[in-house]
Amino acid sequence: MNTEIQKLVDKGDMLPLMEEFYTIQGEGYHKGTAAYFIRIGGCDVGCHWCDVKESWNADLHPPTATSKIVDNAKKYSDTIVVTGGEPLMWDMTMLTTKLKAFGLKTHIETSGAYKLTGDWDWICLSPKKMKLPTNEVYEKAHELKVIVYNKDDLRFAEEQASKVNKNCILYLQPEWSKRDKVIPLIVDYVMQNPKWKVSLQTHKYLNIP
Ligand SMILES: C[S@@+](CC[C@H](N)C(=O)[O-])C[C@H]1O[C@@H](n2cnc3c(N)ncnc32)[C@H](O)[C@@H]1O
Numbered sequence: 001m002n003t004e005i006q007k008l009v010d011k012g013d014m015l016p017l018m019e020e021f022y023t024i025q026g027e028g029y030h031k032g033t034a035a036y037f038i039r040i041g042g043c044d045v046g047c048h049w050c051d052v053k054e055s056w057n058a059d060l061h062p063p064t065a066t067s068k069i070v071d072n073a074k075k076y077s078d079t080i081v082v083t084g085g086e087p088l089m090w091d092m093t094m095l096t097t098k099l100k101a102f103g104l105k106t107h108i109e110t111s112g113a114y115k116l117t118g119d120w121d122w123i124c125l126s127p128k129k130m131k132l133p134t135n136e137v138y139e140k141a142h143e144l145k146v147i148v149y150n151k152d153d154l155r156f157a158e159e160q161a162s163k164v165n166k167n168c169i170l171y172l173q174p175e176w177s178k179r180d181k182v183i184p185l186i187v188d189y190v191m192q193n194p195k196w197k198v199s200l201q202t203h204k205y206l207n208i209p
């Protein structure tokens with residue numbers, strides 16, 4: 001990458017854009033709501049079950065001007081979900097400032113492992129054992145969405161719930177490839193511990209992006 005573009009990426013004025021699509025938010029609190037998704041490349045958290053491993057290498061995704069991303073996104077929806085990859089590897093200030101200037105609602109899907117930047121109407125925090133969230137994102141998260149791959153993830157979920165703010169809504173979401181095995185565990189757990197809710201990847205059942 002040439003140094004001029006590198007500088008713009010460092011400022012968050014350009015971002016490695018993997019894909020963007022208009023769909024229905026499948027997961028968590030806003031599930032069922034139409035939204036435009038912006039998927040930013042780059043992630044080094046390394047979840048072995050990640051369902052978008054193609055996003056990990058930022059070099060494979062073209063640096064794209066945030067103004068161009070926003071000019072396009074605003075045509076589709078008043079709700080924009082920024083995901084990845086791990087969007088917080090990049091400075092989200094410019095992107096969210098521009099989205100907000102058009103009156104758009106800004107939502108983020110994040111592991112919280114990097115400094116929280118950007119102006120967000122909704123933060124979905126999905127913490128990962130390998131690279132834990134920052135203190136700031138525990139304070140600001142609107143929902144905590146823990147992925148359950150095995151029993152130990154229920155222990156991890158309680159540990160993470162003890163760190164978030166008191167208004168944060170708590171979700172357990174089955175890891176997709178293990179869903180048949182873990183859904184019964186989650187169902188029992190939520191009935192025993194009703195502060196938790198179930199989140200499913202409903203877009204995968206609906207066969208939409
Ligand atoms: C692909 S990640 C991108 C955003 C960010 N890196 C993160 O992990 O929150 C988007 C959401 O999908 C979840 N996810 C990824 N792979 C999954 C899988 N195999 N089963 C269930 N949820 C998954 C993540 O935990 C996160 O909540």
Ligand SMILES: Nc1nc2[nH]cc(C(=O)O)c2c(=O)[nH]1
Pocket residue numbers: 023024025026027083084109203208209
């Ligand atoms: N429909 C739909 N809903 C989603 N919610 C979070 C997603 C993500 O990959 O961040 C996602 C996604 O990829 N598709």
Ligand code: SF4
Pocket residue numbers: 043044045046047050051052053055084085086111128
């Ligand atoms: S943090 Fe998110 S994008 Fe990164 S590997 Fe884990 S699920 Fe995938």
Ligand SMILES: [Mg+2]
Pocket residue numbers: 051052
């Ligand atoms: Mg997804």
